[in-house]
Amino acid sequence: LVAQHLMKTVAAARLMGAECIVSGIRPAIAQTIVQLGIDLGSVLTRASLADALAYALGRQGIEVSRADAGASAR
Incomplete structure (x- = not known):
């Protein structure tokens, strides 16, 4: 069901002229x-x-670059 909703959402966004980036898909999905x-x-x-x-x-x-881990603690 989640996979079907995901694909419908992507299709709908494309119809509106958007480019979709799907991220963070769990292994089970x-x-x-x-x-x-x-x-x-x-x-x-x-x-x-x-x-x-x-x-x-x-x-x-x-x-985009990663911040120094030590700098964020200050």
Whole structure:
């Protein structure tokens, strides 16, 4: 059911002219998508939200870098 809703959401967003990036798919959902034979070949996917944001910002010419862990503690 989640996989079906995901694909319908992607299709609806595309109809409105948006490009979708699907991120953070849990392993169980990924297995279900594969078992159902749903083709995600045309859907851009990234492992995490951070990866998806970095990709989207990179497409806009914005470079993303990780902050120094010590600097955030100050």
